[in-house]
Amino acid sequence: MSMAIHTERLTKRYGGTEALRGLDLDVPRGSIYAFVGPNGAGKTTAIQTILNLRQPTTGRAEVMGADSRALTHENFQHIGYVSENQRLPEWMTVEEFFDYLRPLYKTWDADLHAELRRQFDLPPGRKVKQLSRGMKMKVALASALVFRPQLLILDEPFTGLDPLVREELIQGLLDRAEGMTIFVSSHDLAEIESFASHVGYLEQGRLRLSEEMAVLAERFREVQVVFEGEAQRPAPWPEDWLPPETSGSMMRFVDTRQDPARWPAAFPTARSIEAQPMTLRAIFVALARSGRKGEQQ
Structure with missing residues (x-):
């Protein structure tokens, strides 16, 4: 082109x-x-x-x-x-x-x-x-x-x-x-x-x-995982998933390659897994936050 x-x-x-x-x-x-x-x-x-x-x-x-x-x-x-x-x-x-x-x-x-x-x-x-x-x-x-x-x-x-x-x-x-x-x-x-x-x-x-x-717009998804007990982060964390936020039994993260097939295997104790499409602004904010966390590590 x-x-x-x-x-x-x-x-x-x-x-x-x-x-x-x-x-x-x-x-x-x-x-x-x-x-x-x-x-x-x-x-x-x-x-x-x-x-x-x-x-x-x-x-x-x-x-x-x-x-x-x-x-x-x-x-x-x-x-x-x-x-x-x-x-x-x-x-x-x-x-x-x-x-x-x-x-x-x-x-x-x-x-x-x-x-x-x-x-x-x-x-x-x-x-x-x-x-x-x-x-x-x-x-x-x-x-x-x-x-x-x-x-x-x-x-x-x-x-x-x-x-x-x-x-x-x-x-x-x-x-x-x-x-x-x-x-x-x-x-x-x-x-x-x-x-x-x-x-x-x-x-x-x-x-x-x-x-x-x-x-x-098609490949970015915000994923919410709800666990029976405390949220459990898989190790190693996939490179194409942005760093998660956890609160009690809930975890949220952004999958930048939208591959739903990987989610159940990564979270075997999950009670539910839901994904939502993201606006450009939401993607922008998620990437900016990820960049700041990378600087602090």
Whole structure:
């Protein structure tokens, strides 16, 4: 499968701190890829290194088939980028900002510009500095969509926005998603789960998983085991089961490979064994807790 983003052993160090640790990432073309992980996991560093905004310490990255270290103006004709902390020209009006951008892109679509202006209710004569945070994000997203990029990279675009603005931004994305790859890092897991096709989980600079959303949802299960007496933990504990939580005669754990056939043999004294599917947020929380327990051991 052709990849919109491909990295090999991508590493980034800041002094003695290793923000990225041998990142091997593949983002299929045409996918909506959710890039998730705790604060400080390295998501923004990864995005900035992929776009050559930061130089990698070791390793390499490709964006739309081009080496990231050699990206040119021609390459960026096909790449849109919106960041949580993106700075817009505060002194310009909204329309002056779009007038400034228009000649920079060969594929600028005037009809789409008018459509986005209506959909996002953009005030053309108002100065950017007078806009709310939500309206500024709408301007930033519209400016990244209007030239119809092949790849759109969004770094925490929904942070701090009210639910209505988030919904409007997501709808604006989905309305133009056909034929485009969208790579989005975000903590708004409920929203991402509703539209992402793939997900990657980054923790402490390492990619712990990367797969189709449907596959992830199918293989993760929260398992609850009730015993006749005290909860008994099997030894050795399977590597693909996250560390359990016990309380009296009850044990809960996450099976990351959903293999119900193994459960009765592992818990021969169990009175009952039940499993429930998990939301993306529940999977995220379970992996984060597992990571913290690993650090403490």
